[in-house]
Amino acid sequence: MDQIVSTTIPIPDKFSFKETLAFLDRGFDECLYFVSEGIVSKLLTFPDGDGILRVFQKENVLQIELQKEQVSDGDMEGVKALVSDWFDLNRNITPFYNLLTKHPILSHFVKDFYGSRLVGIPDLYEAICWAIIGQQINLAFAYKVKRSLVEEYGERKVFGDRVYYTFPTPERLAQASRKKLRALKFSRQKIDYLIIISRIFANGEMSKAILRAFDSKKGKLTKLMEIKGIGIWTANYVLMKSMGEMSCITYGDAGLNKAVNRFFDTGSKPDNGKIDDIFKNFAGWESYLNFYLWRSLE
DNA sequence: AGCCAGGATCATC
DNA sequence: GATGATCATGGC
CATH class of the missing domain: 1.10.340.30 (Hypothetical protein; domain 2)
Structure with a gap:
């Protein structure tokens, strides 16, 4: 029987999970994760077995869940780091927005995609x-x-x-x-x-x-x-x-x-x-x- | 039907 | 260091 262990990441300034989901779920036939009802889920491999990662927003935090046979503290630290990396959470993008805001042609990107982070491919x-x-x-x-x-x-x-x-x-x-x-x-x-x-x-x-x-x-x-x-x-x-x-x-x-x-x-x-x-x-x-x-x- | 896709390589000039 | 052919197939 699997365990489900949760942790949270605070929502950084100028981050929109909704924008992240919008990018992740652009209508392509993605096979490495699911996006449904505001939740991203993904299969991860660990040295001692597989686990399912789930990420969703809950009030002012990102809720991170890992479902796995045996979840260790190290697993949870790894998963938090993975999510931060994936959604580029550890970055202050204010300087970028300052540049955008004063741009004569592209300034509307600030409101068009407010809080949209560069979604990566950590591997x-x-x-x-x-x-x-x-x-x-x-x-x-x-x-x-x-x-x-x-x-x-x-x-x-x-x-x-x-x-x-x-x-x-x-x-x-x-x-x-x-x-x-x-x-x-x-x-x-x-x-x-x-x-x-x-x-x-x-x-x-x-x-x-x-x-x-x-x-x-x-x-x-x-x-x-x-x-x-x-x-x-x-x-x-x-x-x-x-x-x-x-x-x-x-x-x-x-x-x-x-x-x-x-x-x-x-x-x-x-x-x-x-x-x-x-x-x-x-x-x-x-x-x-x-x-x-x-x-x-x- | 025909041109274009979230290009790179190799040959040739 | 610039062009041009070639790759391969699906989307629109």
Whole structure:
């Protein structure tokens, strides 16, 4: 019989759980968590077994619940850290809002998305794989490909009337069959990327700790881009979504270009110079502007 | 039906 | 260091 243990996180200034849920539940076929009735739930793996995480707002706190056979204090500390990381709770975004407020064109983002935090992908390996999957295909299709991959190679667990999955481990995907991956609608190129990256992670040659050892963003970008399949877009995406880097721009991003075209009188495809021009007013907060521009497409 | 998707690589100039 | 072809398939 499972235990259910709860803890809370105070709601920080300029944080809206509702906005977080709105981003998490954008209508795509997400397979790694559920959003329903104001509750996010997700399967997590621990060294001694699986657990279900549930997060919801209760008055002025975020309520965190972990359902697991045996919940330790360490588990709860880990889960709190995970949620803070996932929803970027430990950040004072007032400086970003100050920059937005005085911007001639984008100031309305403050009220449009008040309290919207940059929702991350805390697991670096998952973030990279997801970025690879999403390269050059529409998001609806990308989510379907991710689902098929997760259902084939991830861990599956039934809780109540729901089927939960975790993202596949690098060890597992490193040995995935190319033929199967082709059947899951991966291109040959992406199969190569996926397997190479999985081997690198399985061998311990890439990790958050390894990236953190580079103190500059440029160092981290370079390290990531040494890996086949990771270009400028993926590297920035990953640093933004998984490493808490605040000055990332997803150069070449189709959605970013669309949003920029909507608000600025740039030609059809804004080049990097044009993008830099727009982002230079948000030094240190480029990732957030990037995220808000994406959100403006919803 | 045809162009575009939250790109990257390799060849070629 | 700039372009162009290629990858692959679904969405709209």
